Each structure stands twice: as structure tokens, then as C-alpha cells.
Amino acid sequence: xxxxxxxxxxxxxxxxxxxxxxxxxxxxxxxxxxxxxxxxxxxxxxxxxxxxxxxxxxxxxxxxxxxxxxxxxxxxxxxxxxxxxxxxxxxxxxxxxxxxxxxxxxxxxxxxxxxxxxxxxxxxxxxxxxxxxxxxxxxxxxxxxxxxxxxxxxxxxxxxxxxxxxxxxxxxxxxxxxxxxxxxxxxxxxxxxxxxxxxxxxxxxxxxxxxxxxxxxxxxxxxxxxxxxxxxxxxxxxxxxxxxxxxxxxxxxxxxxxxxxxxxxxxxxxxxxxxxxxxxxxxxxxxxxxxxxxxxxxxxxxxxxxxxxxxxxxxxxxxxxxxxxxxxxxxxxxxxxxxxxxxxxxxxxxxxxxxxxxxxxxxxxxxxxxxxxxxxxxxxxxxxxxxxxxxxxxxxxxxxxxxxxxxxxxxxxxxxxxxxxxxxxxxxxxxxxxxxxxxxxxxxxxxxxxxxxxxxxxxxxxxxxxxxxxxxxxxxxxxxxxxxxxxxxxxxxxxxxxxxxxxxxxxxxxxxxxxxxxxxxxxxxxxxxxxxxxxxxxxxxxxxxxxxxxxxxxxxxxxxxxxxxxxxxxxxxxxxxxxxxxxxxxxxxxxxxxxxxxxxxxxxxxxxxxxxxxxxxxxxxxxxxxxxxxxxxxxxxxxxxxxxxxxxxxxxxxxxxxxxxxxxxxxxxxxxxxx
DNA sequence: GCAAGGTC
Numbered sequence: 202x203x204x205x206x207x208x209x210x211x212x213x214x215x216x217x218x219x220x221x222x223x224x225x226x227x228x229x230x231x232x233x234x235x236x237x238x239x240x241x242x243x244x245x246x247x248x249x250x251x252x253x254x255x256x257x258x259x260x261x262x263x264x265x266x267x268x269x270x271x272x273x274x275x276x277x278x279x280x281x282x283x284x285x286x287x288x289x290x291x292x293x294x295x296x297x298x299x300x301x302x303x304x305x306x307x308x309x310x311x312x313x314x315x316x317x318x319x320x321x322x323x324x325x326x327x328x329x330x331x332x333x334x335x336x337x338x339x340x341x342x343x344x345x346x347x348x349x350x351x352x353x354x355x356x357x358x359x360x361x362x363x364x365x366x367x368x369x370x371x372x373x374x375x376x377x378x379x380x381x382x383x384x385x386x387x388x389x390x391x392x393x394x395x396x397x398x399x400x401x402x403x404x405x406x407x408x409x410x411x412x413x414x415x416x417x418x419x420x421x422x423x424x425x426x427x428x429x430x431x432x433x434x435x436x437x438x439x440x441x442x443x444x445x446x447x448x449x450x451x452x453x454x455x456x457x458x459x460x461x462x463x464x465x466x467x468x469x470x471x472x473x474x475x476x477x478x479x480x481x482x483x484x485x486x487x488x489x490x491x492x493x494x495x496x497x498x499x500x501x502x503x504x505x506x507x508x509x510x511x512x513x514x515x516x517x518x519x520x521x522x523x524x525x526x527x528x529x530x531x532x533x534x535x536x537x538x539x540x541x542x543x544x545x546x547x548x549x550x551x552x553x554x555x556x557x558x559x560x561x562x563x564x565x566x567x568x569x570x571x572x573x574x575x576x577x578x579x580x581x582x583x584x585x586x587x588x589x590x591x592x593x594x595x596x597x598x599x600x601x602x603x604x605x606x607x608x609x610x611x612x613x614x615x616x617x618x619x620x621x622x623x624x625x626x627x628x629x630x631x632x633x634x635x636x637x638x639x640x641x642x643x644x645x646x647x648x649x650x651x652x653x654x655x656x657x658x659x660x661x662x663x664x665x666x667x668x669x670x671x672x673x674x675x676x677x678x679x680x681x682x683x684x685x686x687x688x689x690x691x692x693x694x695x696x697x698x699x700x701x702x703x704x705x706x707x708x709x710x711x712x713x714x715x716x717x718x719x720x721x722x723x724x725x726x727x728x729x730x731x732x733x734x735x736x737x738x739x740x741x742x743x744x745x746x747x748x749x750x751x752x753x754x755x756x757x758x759x760x761x762x763x764x765x766x767x768x769x770x771x772x773x774x775x776x777x778x779x780x781x782x783x784x785x786x787x788x789x790x791x792x793x794x795x796x797x798x799x800x801x802x803x804x805x806x807x808x809x810x811x812x813x814x815x816x817x818x819x820x821x822x823x824x825x826x827x828x829x830x831x832x833x834x835x836x837x838x839x840x841x842x843x844x845x846x847x848x849x850x851x852x853x854x855x856x857x858x859x860x861x862x863x864x865x866x867x868x869x870x871x872x873x874x875x876x
Numbered sequence: 877g878c879a880a881g882g883t884c
Binding site (some may be wrong): 211213261285319325328384387388390395415723 | 877878879880881882883884
């Protein structure tokens, strides 16, 4: 009898691709009942482990099952929110997933082997156990050792997939357990805190504001730290105190060129010291060229595109918020234009046929057609390898040609960016020649430099990067002695940091492990929806006159790390929330400002003096470490859940006792009452 | 009416 194998992928696209490879491309999928996306592919395949098999390849669409509290805990007024730390949780298949579950049950009934093809990451491992549960409830033989296996694959190249099919491995229970722990904690903690906040604080606001809208005040392990980043920056802007600094500027006119030299010390915050050094320069009268060096330099092409990078670039270059960019990328993916849009990988697998992908972009008459042609005719260069590989998806790249005229203006911007980014990755780095000149003027060193761009290469297809030649430098030689045309002491002021922009916020979330590539945009949208933060276009804030004192020191002002100098900055209020003169490319960029409510929540919790801050990323990071501990067998799922629940329950109780502190913050910020 | 994570 032929062995029957049921293969289940995490999403339809993987099922189609894998079935294509195993069956030899000519396999037609059959729609399943009640779901338009999921298909079953039937074919034969000779697995070394089981011999000739008849195979059904199908898929789920992400998690198959959901968790929620037992019915008696669903009414908000029906129980103390704290009860949710222990309330029973039930597992069920969501209504819209029932056709998919039914399909798996039907197919699993008579199969001998269940072969899981979910993504090789933690969530994928958990989804694998959900599939196994559904299948083995119908067909218990699948619980026997070796009857349920999974494939290990990190891309969908033919050879790689065939190899994976021939070398099944067991599901990784530890990884699935880690996800399961995370799910339980997020549900219990999120729900209990959210109900408590809404009932204890939200209702007060509603009464005072005499508003009827159902405002939810939610807490989540990702949304709160995201809010925390916005509030933290807001206070850094508000509390900023400008400081005066002094620097020396030297200019020299030679060969009819005005050369301006930068002081090697940058600037000093002590005027006396600056003046003394300046006087020593003047005393010396002449300056001597100590270095004149010209060398080749290159500007590196960008790394292969990840989701986080796509979102950052979307805000920065395309003026689109991250959620919108992801919506469009998702559409492109579903239409078969681009690869999977949720990826952390910034390196192309060696097996991928980049030239074939470039060839697709030589069709039609687009702004990039000629460049793609050029790549195929000698200008190709292997993409850089980044440091990240999620082992599940390649970097985002175009997989088919799309004629730009068929797209809306908004779609075009995102699509064109993805294509240009891909072509840039396959092009050569830009080449230039950089000249550095150093002079010694009295005891002080000054530098200047010039750049000549020799070959633009990738820059021709990637206008988002700027690299331009500077003005020519005159011909200096080492040992030249000259009298500077002008030397003067200049003062300037440090300027405040700017409010957080979306790319910065995404960067912070990414660096602190808040959310995943697929969810960061949602968390940002969530805190807007909750009215914790607002966005506005940069540059609209009133500019105060004394903000504009900076002259040539713009780029050395330490506006991004004012504390770094170890000087007494913490002078409290008094700084302004005034706008910084944004660089031109930042004009119109959206910036994030917390609402009074957002500030009140963060301040309120902070003022409680809890040892674990709810608005800082540490708790989420701790959860991440505990998940890792489960994966590595150092902790069990039960231990992690117990420990974390104890911790959050403790914070919950303390916070409950200190509700007046939270109320005070709300009165202060939301109602504008003196504290 | 709650979370965060998958996915269509």
C-alpha cells in the first residue's frame, strides 16, 4: 500500500512553491471548501524515509487556534481584573479558520505521516504543534514517534526544498513551548491591566470630559514601551537647556578658492580655554600643511531589504507611515510581484538566481530598464551580506515585472523603491576620491577635506542616497606654509533634540526587541488609536528666535547626545519644546508627540516607584530572555509563566494601591490641574 | 470592549 503523507505549510504561497518543486512544477491546486486562499496540491513523491508516497500538500494561514478566557470571565464587570492572572483559558478554532481546520481533519484521517512545513522560527514551531493537535485528534496514530515530522528549510529554492523533503526532523517542542508561554502571558497581563486601566482611569476621564465614546486604555508589553519611547524623547526636548560653545574657524584663499578648515577639537564649552588656544594660533601667524593625502574611497551600496528597513525608508523617502507601506507591500506579495514582505534577512542565499530576477526588470520602458540591462552586461556585483538571517525568508525583492503605469501613484512609490533597492544591491559601490588636508596653526590642528565622485554606479538607480562632489581643493603640498586669510573665534549653541520620527521609533523598537517585523507598524498604529500619541508634520512648530543662533556648527552640535559630555545638564524645566531647524530632507516628516493622556500614563506609573517600569522596554526584553531559556532547556514553560505572572501580579497589586498617583498624573496632564 | 503573534 502506498504511504499517504499530509504536508501542511504556514501559508498558501509556501505550499504552492514546495508542491511545485516536489511534484515537478506541473501541479494544480484544488480550492478547499469555504476559504478562497487555501489550496490542496496532490502529487506523488518518493521520500527516502518512507518510499513512494501519495502526498497532499496544504497550508494554514498563520496560527490555527486562538486562546481566550473561559466565558464566565469575559464580562468586564463580571470579575476582578486580577482574576485574569489565574482564570482558565480555553483553546478554540476561530470561526474564519474552521474551513482550514476541517480540511486538515479530512486529509489527516487516512494519512500515515504528517509533515509540517511551517516557517522555521519560533512561531512556526508553535503553529506546527497546533496543526499536529488538530490532525492527531482525528488520527491518533500521528502521535506515535516519527509519524509527525517537520521540514527544515530557509528558502524555497528547488534544491534546498528537495533536500529538506528528504531530511525530516522532529518538531522543536521547546520553541513551541516558548511561544505558548508568551501567548499566555500577553493575554493574562494585557487583559488584566487593560481592564483595570479602563475601569479605574478611563471612566474618570470619560466622566470629567462628559464624553460618551468608548475609550479603552490598554496596556500591552509592546504598546507601552512604544509609548515610553515617544514620551522619553518628548521630555528630552522639553527639558533641554541650550548651551553655548566656542570654536575656531580658519579660512584660507588659495588659487581663488576659499578653503574653510575645521578645528580638530570641534568646539569647547569653556570660552576662556577657547580664547587662549585661539590667541596661540594668532601668535604663530603662519600655518603649516602637515598632511595632504588623496585616496580612493567608496560609498557602499545598501544592504538587501528587510521589513524594518522598508518601513524606515517608507517614512524617510516616501512619506508614508509604516502601516501603509506594509499594506501595499502585502498587496504586491499577494499579486506575486515581490517576495515575502516580512523578513529579517539581509543576505541573499547563494543559490538564488539574481540574474534571472534582474532580467525580469529589463522588460518594458521604465526608469530602471536601462540600468537593469547594464547590470546584465558587466555591471553586476554580488549583493552585500548583512548580519541577519531569519532562516525563513529571503530579503524583500521583486520576483516579477510590473508595469508602473498600471499602479496608483502611491503604489508606484513603494514598488519603485523595492525595485530600485534590489537593483542597487546588485550594482557596484560608488567610487570616489577623497582628499584630506591637515594644517598645524600654532599648537592647534585643523582639517578640511574634498570629495570627487568618480563613478556613481548604484547611485544612478538609488536616488535616496546622496553623495556628491564637494568643491575642489587647491593644490596644497605637505610642508607648505601660509598665512590664513582669516581666523576667528565663533560661538554657537547646542540645539535641542527633535521629536521622535517614525524611522527613529522603529529603530528603537527594533533595537529593544519590541514587536516583530510584522507587528511594529501595528503597535505604532495602536498607540495612535488609543490617543496616547499624535503625529504631525515636522517644521510646523513655532520657531523661537533664539533657536537660530547656530551658524557653521550645525553638524557638530551634540544635539543627539547632550548628556554625553558629563556636564551639568539636568537643570530641569526651562528648555523649550521649540522646533529645531530640521535638515531639508526631514521637512514634512511626521513626528510623534505624546498626548496629555500618554504623558499621564507614563508619568503616573513612573511616579509609583515600581521597581519594574511598565513603560520601559526591560520587561519585554526579560520575556524574550525567558523564551530563550525555554528554547535552550534552561527553564520550563511552567516555570516561566509562574515567575512572570508572580512578578506582574505583584506590580499590579502595588499599582492598584497607588491608583491615586495615577489619578494625580491624569489630573495634572489631562485636566491641567496643578499638582 | 482587553494582548501579541501569525496570516488572506
